[in-house]
């Protein structure tokens with residue numbers, strides 16, 4: 001029987017703990033497909049975050065290092081210093097990357113570290129039960145802003161791509177969404193470009209992926225995806241912010 | 245060949261000569277000469293220097309480099325070491341080799357930039373979470389500091405753990421004559437099949453570093469494994485130096501530059517006819533409890549001298565376990581004890597316990 005579709009060799013058979021409709025699984029899948037298609041699996045060293053995707057090192061067939069909350073870019077910097085010829089990438093959630101880890105993120109980009117960051121932005125702290133994150137939309141309800149994020153009290157969400165793109169060390173900065181198949185295919189293309197940047201020693205690359213967390217949005221998976229496509233993209237417009 | 249060198253630069257060179265190739269750090273007085281030296285020296289030997297944006301970042305870069313199989317170090321002073329605590333417990337939990345140099349100043353918090361020893365709790369008890377330890381060397385002079393920095397890299401590899409060298413700012417700042425020999429990394433530990441280098445799926449198990457255990461029973465088993473390692477370290481890695489303790493009436497316990505000052509105080513007190521011994525712990529974790537008790541067996545009283553308000557005294561009391569009276573003399577905030585003041589304390593104590 002001919003195999004017409006199978007999961008990438010990047011992913012193993014360990015049982016995932018993700019909720020139904022969670023985008024983390026899709027993100028891992030396309031990252032894995034890109035690495036496999038580019039023939040990079042054996043030279044990849046992955047840095048996992050603290051957050052729902054924190055067990056990624058157990059799901060992937062690559063060497064994996066678990067960073068403390070927010071410190072993945074610093075860990076990746078250390079790994080890359082030792083192995084400049086390997087592909088080093090960090091996978092980070094929004095709490096990880098833009099709440100507790102802003103300093104490491106901005107500094108790694110500013111230094112132009114030749115690493116790739118895959119940024120899973122689901123607008124919320126998924127793992128700890130749905131608190132407000134640095135990327136929570138104005139008006140979005142979370143367990144620490146029950147009436148919706150109020151800028152007077154809670155301030156505004158941060159556009160990570162908009163913030164990083166002006167930095168000279170940041171070379172490829174793009175935002176995609178995982179809410180439907182055409183967008184997933186576009187995201188995959190951007191991830192490929194990001195790894196090509198690293199392969200060609202061009203400097204810091206980051207792809208932000210708008211993700212659904214149906215559990216904490218308290219929506220069905222379908223509604224959560226619709227919300228990502230219709231609402232999240234208003235605050236976080238899709239596209240390539242820098243390609244240099 | 246002996247050379248006259250500034251402490252911080254000599255310690256940095258000693259690390260390079262022991263094969264250190266990766267350094268991550270953030271400036272803080274009194275250790276700035278370490279990153280400054282590394283920034284030009286490491287590229288000469290094919291290494292990498294990174295100026296981190298904070299000590300939070302430097303300790304996590306150190307973790308990444310160690311996990312990737314590199315011989316790596318960071319250095320800082322108390323405040324910066326405070327920011328590293330979460331990272332140090334993660335390094336120990338993940339079993340990654342790492343070397344950390346603390347050139348200590350007066351505390352608490354920003355304190356002063358003069359020499360201090362008030363990071364004793366921080367270094368020996370740590371501020372990170374959970375039951376972890378790092379080996380902590382407390383050299384008494386620059387030569388010993390250079391030798392122990394070199395040893396620290398081998399011990400970090402041997403135990404896959406953080407190893408610290410903890411000196412007061414005096415050792416970092418003073419110029420002394422030192423001999424720095426190249427030290428070949430111990431070949432027993434240079435094969436690192438556990439390191440993250442990229443995985444081909446067959447020639448070794450996948451490299452995996454984490455301190456997370458979703459299952460409490462597995463977390464306990466991991467802890468038991470670490471505790472077994474710490475037990476072996478406690479049994480085999482304690483170091484100390486004892487001088488004239490066999491027939492001493494008063495035994496001084498001190499480390500680092502304070503121990504050096506105690507040597508002068510001992511000489512002064514001996515002129516007054518008092519028999520004085522000195523115990524100098526060279527590891528403060530593991531603390532040489534048994535050896536300290538033995539060294540004090542003949543003493544009438546034990547005087548702990550430190551640049552902290554009785555932090556090491558806790559360990560001395562554990563060592564003595566009520567067998568001897570113990571006393572404390574200290575200076576704080578970057579002020580160093582003077583030999584004549586220690587001597588006066590010895591004389592007073594000698595009267596008291598006669």
Ligand SMILES: Cc1ncc(C[n+]2csc(CCOP(=O)(O)OP(=O)(O)O)c2C)c(N)n1
Nearest residue numbers: 050051052069093094095096124125126127
């Ligand atoms: C130092 C520290 N502070 C807080 C936490 C608790 N914590 C775990 S995950 C998390 C938020 C993760 O959110 P995000 O990065 O958005 O990932 P998600 O779960 O949404 O994928 C927090 C606050 C921690 N593990 N460490």
Ligand code: SF4
Nearest residue numbers: 018019022052126213
């Ligand atoms: S809580 Fe949200 S982010 Fe976490 S696994 Fe569930 S859906 Fe995914």
Ligand SMILES: [Mg+2]
Nearest residue numbers: 093094124126
């Ligand atoms: Mg999140």
